[in-house]
Amino acid sequence: MGALVQPPGLEPLAPFAKGALMQQQISVITLGITDLARSRRFYQEGFGWRPVFENEQIVFYQMNGLLLGTFLKDALEADMNRRGLASPGAFSLAHNLVHKEEVEPLMERLLAAGGRLLRLADSPPHGGFRGYVADPGEHAWEIAWNPAWSIASDGHVTFGS
């Protein structure tokens, strides 16, 4: 664990107030999309996920302790007060599987449901087995098996086994 390198001139911030809630928590990942039907097909038929809410602008899926939202990009830009959101963005999402043998069949399902292959599954230097598929909005999903991380029966993923 390296020491935090501070840019010159910046003072450390005051500590949080005693008792303040500061959860290591992400409540939602919202993906900007342009075609709700194509997106629904990828997530509902490719991954097999069921929405918890949908209207003409957004679909929410209840995930492992957080929500996944697929939201029309114009509406996301208006909410964020920022125009010109670009694709592909500098991020990826991952879905980890318990067994190595599940990686390629899921990638095949995602491709059949409108995904686009970015990288065939192989073994990275850091171990495990993974490939990448872009969703119909060009958002990258890593489909991975990583024996060094644990996956609980309720989907909660923990660093280390």
Next chain:
Amino acid sequence: MGALVQPPGLEPLAPFAKGALMQQQISVITLGITDLARSRRFYQEGFGWRPVFENEQIVFYQMNGLLLGTFLKDALEADMNRRGLASPGAFSLAHNLVHKEEVEPLMERLLAAGGRLLRLADSPPHGGFRGYVADPGEHAWEIAWNPAWSIASDGHVTFGS
């Protein structure tokens, strides 16, 4: 819940094999960044989060059932087998707070830790209270209070209360 609109010519996929594990699960969100020190300051001093792992390329934070990774963009592009990842990408992350009064102080902390204001906190048409701050890699964070969603003491967020 609207019916799934299928693009013409696409057949529904075969159902998953009986007993197949298909968790509604995101294991990792990985953000592509160019400056690990600036990113660490934002997440560690702004949000107050502690890493579970770090090296010269990546920092992982254990979140509520998933990991957040901040990874050098060149390395993410190499792993994903895709060049030219753009910023700002068409997505946002959200961190929800239990109390409305916590939203603005956290936004102030994030700005002091190297974030950039995108939208001052206000009340959206769908209810609640939220603003947006970009991290030093231009990734958007919504800081929100939404009384319609529940946040457990372990950080797990559930649609509906």
